[in-house]
Amino acid sequence: MYLNQFLLLAAFLFCVGVYGVLARKNAVLVLMSIELILNAVNINLVAFGLFRESVAGQVFALFVIAVAAAEVGVGLAVVILIYRNRHSIDLTEVDMMKG
Amino acid sequence: MLENAWVIPALPVLSFVLILFFGKRLPKHGHEIGVAAVALAFVLACVCAVQWVQRPANLEVKPGSEEHAAAPGSPAQANAVAALEEKAPPGSEGGHEGEGKGEKEGEAGEHEAEPIRKPVVKEVTWFDNGQTRVKAGTHVDGLAVTMMFVVTLISLLVHVFSTSYMHGDRRYTHYFAALSLFTAGMLVMVTANNTLQLLVGWELMGLCSFMLIGHWWEERNNSNAALKAFFTTRTGDVGLLIGIAILFFAAGQTFDIADINAAALGGEVSHGLVLAGAAALLCGVIGKSAQFPLHTWLPDAMAGPTPVSALIHAATMVVAGVYLVARLYGVFWSGFDIGGGGINPVALVGGITVLIAAALAFVQTDIKKVLAYSTVSQLGYMVMALGVGAWTAGVFHLVTHAFFKGLLFLGAGSVSHAVHSFDMKKDMGGLREHMPITFKTFVIGSLALAGVPPLAGFWSKDEILLGASSNGYPVFLVIGLLGAALTAAYMTRCVYLTFFGEYRGHGQPHESPPAITVPLVVLAALSVVAGFVNVPGGEWFAKWTENETVLSAGVAHHSFSPFVALFGSALGLLGIAAGYAYYWRNLGPHRLTQRSGAAGTGYRILENKYGLDRLYTDWVVGGIKGPIARGAYWFNQRVIDGVVNGVGIIARGLARFVYDTVDQKVVDGVVNGAGIGAEDGGRVLRLMQTGRVQQYALFLFGAVVVLGGTLVLFTTG
Numbered sequence: 042m043y044l045n046q047f048l049l050l051a052a053f054l055f056c057v058g059v060y061g062v063l064a065r066k067n068a069v070l071v072l073m074s075i076e077l078i079l080n081a082v083n084i085n086l087v088a089f090g091l092f093r094e095s096v097a098g099q100v101f102a103l104f105v106i107a108v109a110a111a112e113v114g115v116g117l118a119v120v121i122l123i124y125r126n127r128h129s130i131d132l133t134e135v136d137m138m139k140g
Numbered sequence: 141m142l143e144n145a146w147v148i149p150a151l152p153v154l155s156f157v158l159i160l161f162f163g164k165r166l167p168k169h170g171h172e173i174g175v176a177a178v179a180l181a182f183v184l185a186c187v188c189a190v191q192w193v194q195r196p197a198n199l200e201v202k203p204g205s206e207e208h209a210a211a212p213g214s215p216a217q218a219n220a221v222a223a224l225e226e227k228a229p230p231g232s233e234g235g236h237e238g239e240g241k242g243e244k245e246g247e248a249g250e251h252e253a254e255p256i257r258k259p260v261v262k263e264v265t266w267f268d269n270g271q272t273r274v275k276a277g278t279h280v281d282g283l284a285v286t287m288m289f290v291v292t293l294i295s296l297l298v299h300v301f302s303t304s305y306m307h308g309d310r311r312y313t314h315y316f317a318a319l320s321l322f323t324a325g326m327l328v329m330v331t332a333n334n335t336l337q338l339l340v341g342w343e344l345m346g347l348c349s350f351m352l353i354g355h356w357w358e359e360r361n362n363s364n365a366a367l368k369a370f371f372t373t374r375t376g377d378v379g380l381l382i383g384i385a386i387l388f389f390a391a392g393q394t395f396d397i398a399d400i401n402a403a404a405l406g407g408e409v410s411h412g413l414v415l416a417g418a419a420a421l422l423c424g425v426i427g428k429s430a431q432f433p434l435h436t437w438l439p440d441a442m443a444g445p446t447p448v449s450a451l452i453h454a455a456t457m458v459v460a461g462v463y464l465v466a467r468l469y470g471v472f473w474s475g476f477d478i479g480g481g482g483i484n485p486v487a488l489v490g491g492i493t494v495l496i497a498a499a500l501a502f503v504q505t506d507i508k509k510v511l512a513y514s515t516v517s518q519l520g521y522m523v524m525a526l527g528v529g530a531w532t533a534g535v536f537h538l539v540t541h542a543f544f545k546g547l548l549f550l551g552a553g554s555v556s557h558a559v560h561s562f563d564m565k566k567d568m569g570g571l572r573e574h575m576p577i578t579f580k581t582f583v584i585g586s587l588a589l590a591g592v593p594p595l596a597g598f599w600s601k602d603e604i605l606l607g608a609s610s611n612g613y614p615v616f617l618v619i620g621l622l623g624a625a626l627t628a629a630y631m632t633r634c635v636y637l638t639f640f641g642e643y644r645g646h647g648q649p650h651e652s653p654p655a656i657t658v659p660l661v662v663l664a665a666l667s668v669v670a671g672f673v674n675v676p677g678g679e680w681f682a683k684w685t686e687n688e689t690v691l692s693a694g695v696a697h698h699s700f701s702p703f704v705a706l707f708g709s710a711l712g713l714l715g716i717a718a719g720y721a722y723y724w725r726n727l728g729p730h731r732l733t734q735r736s737g738a739a740g741t742g743y744r745i746l747e748n749k750y751g752l753d754r755l756y757t758d759w760v761v762g763g764i765k766g767p768i769a770r771g772a773y774w775f776n777q778r779v780i781d782g783v784v785n786g787v788g789i790i791a792r793g794l795a796r797f798v799y800d801t802v803d804q805k806v807v808d809g810v811v812n813g814a815g816i817g818a819e820d821g822g823r824v825l826r827l828m829q830t831g832r833v834q835q836y837a838l839f840l841f842g843a844v845v846v847l848g849g850t851l852v853l854f855t856t857g
Contacts, residue, residue, distance in 0.1 A: 059841055062841075063834055063837055063838050063841065064834075071834070132832070132833055132834055133834075135831070135832075135833070136830060136831030136832050137831060138829070138831040139829060139830055139831030139832075
């Protein structure tokens with residue numbers, strides 16, 4: 042068991058998440074990608090906690106999970122409202138804030 | 141009451157404030173407050189007087205000027221002896237008995253070491269600058285008690301008189317307020333124990349005099365007269381201020397009058413310093429008491445209401461100067477060497493004033509002006525009395541004069557109340573039948589003034605003449621006798637023109653109401669009996685009033701001289717007889733002024749008041765004001781205008797520069813630049829604002845990568 046295995050996994054997950062956030066047009070998939078990023082972070086936290094023999098990493102991971110749950114709730118609600126108004130959840134079409 | 145004498149001046153002050161604030165709303169427009177306050181003050185002054193008389197006389201002061209007559213060159217030494225003896229306890233007086241009495245045994249010796257009443261002093265610290273503690277307080281001695289009594293009495297009568305005389309006046313309330321303040325000023329002055337307090341009272345009276353002379357200021361003449369009185373007395377007041385300053389330092393940094401007197405008499409102060417102080421104070425006296433050559437304001441001051449003339453310009457304020465001499469007698473005594481005989485400035489000023497003012501009284505047609513010049517002349521008598529060393533006589537004359545001159549002025553007021561004029565030649569005459577009370581009282585006042593025995597004026601004038609003859613001042617004896625004859629003659633003229641002959645005015649004159657006649661009767665009674673207070677044999681007045689200063693200076697006392705009395709009253713009667721012959725019997729050189737060139741010239745000189753008014757207004761004032769005005773104009777045009785214009789030009793250039801450079805370029809540039817910058821920045825930045833969330837996320841991650849890369853690069857590399 043080496044720490045770098047966890048870190049590599051987390052880095053991979055993070056990159057997948059970032060790609061999803063930047064590249065996908067579907068808002069739900071973007072939200073799911075954000076979850077991937079957060080979970081990559083969670084892995085890092087728990088791994089470092091174990092490595093340093095500290096419980097703090099796990100505590101932070103729990104907080105991140107709770108915050109992620111709240112974020113997904115809000116995000117899905119926004120997506121649903123967008124869908125109701127435009128009958129589409131394509132993020133490229135949502136550009137009313139264009140300057 | 142003697143300890144709490146401050147209540148007496150405080151009452152009129154209170155009355156002044158109350159009248160000023162509430163007078164107009166009261167049913168009688170304020171005179172009830174004034175009359176009540178002054179009446180109460182009078183009662184308290186009477187209580188003071190009674191307590192003073194009953195006070196045990198236990199202070200022994202030894203006269204110390206025996207060597208004066210013998211060796212005038214060394215007054216300081218003699219006074220030093222006096223001061224030493226004064227400080228010694230009363231019990232040890234016996235040891236010194238033999239030293240002092242010398243050559244003048246026959247004259248001065250009969251009053252040796254008679255105990256006097258100790259003055260009642262009460263004082264509080266006024267202010268304290270670390271070195272000098274200036275006290276305010278009351279110094280009540282016989283002189284102060286006498287003055288309080290006289291001032292409150294005359295003031296009360298004048299208040300009562302005014303309620304009728306000033307009835308319906310447009311500034312009735314203010315008139316009574318000023319009258320109250322005036323009374324307060326005089327009382328503050330007479331009870332003062334230090335020269336500063338004295339100055340406060342003195343100036344307060346000057347102010348009230350100004351306000352009351354100019355009471356009817358709508359007429360130009362009246363306000364001019366007020367200004368003249370104020371400025372003329374002010375000229376003298378400069379001297380008073382300087383004198384107070386000199387004496388403050390001469391007496392060892394003290395304003396205390398008793399200390400100043402003691403220091404002046406004590407001889408430890410240099411004679412030159414005392415002389416300078418006395419000379420400066422004399423200037424103040426000349427101004428305030430209308431002595432030659434600053435007497436010109438007093439006749440003009442008759443522009444004020446008649447009761448004011450009675451109160452201020454006859455009975456009380458103008459005697460402030462006399463009081464000042466009497467109060468600071470130690471300074472004058474040793475400064476001018478009054479005990480030495482011959483001629484000294486105080487007596488000289490008084491003597492000149494007696495004669496010139498009496499002469500001027502002959503050519504006046506205005507009844508008040510006759511009385512005004514008579515006042516000036518009588519004030520001259522008082523000053524002369526003090527100057528020749530007859531202290532008691534001077535103060536006594538002050539008191540009796542206050543009674544009969546107050547009476548005469550109020551009588552003149554009563555007459556003018558009836559005929560609405562002051563002109564004796566045009567609007568009076570024959571008032572004897574129409575105004576019996578006024579006539580009788582006026583005649584009593586005139587006789588008292590003329591010095592007819594046994595009325596008040598006789599006794600006091602006789603004492604002055606006696607003092608002049610016995611103290612080695614023969615010149616002033618002659619002046620006094622001449623003045624007595626002149627006084628009697630011009631008063632006869634005045635009485636004739638006013639009350640005898642045919643009535644020359646308009647309408648039907650009638651006797652005045654009781655508010656006017658009662659004060660006349662009271663004053664007439666006093667004019668008759670007041671002289672007996674100091675009648676030879678009793679001499680209670682001298683015993684009551686003479687204070688430590690006077691006795692330690694060694695003012696000589698003289699026994700009654702039938703010769704002087706006879707001569708004095710004979711000359712008075714002669715004056716009356718001459719007047720009687722001239723006016724009633726039509727004898728003597730009538731129309732002399734038209735027939736004789738010399739007499740005409742003399743008459744014109746008198747009519748022009750010796751040209752003094754012209755000298756002051758045209759030469760002195762005119763001479764000063766022309767160059768000063770021109771100088772001020774030049775200064776204004778060249779210097780002040782130059783400065784103002786220069787400042788304007790500089791300011792304009794500076795403003796132009798600031799506008800062109802700073803404002804237009806710098807400030808506006810910054811403001812416009814900010815606007816333009818914001819606009820351009822916005823135009824560029826809006827390209828980034830695509831509205832697409834994922835592009836924003838891309839920027840975000842890109843930035844994170846760049847920052848993270850930089851961090852890694854710098855921390856590891």
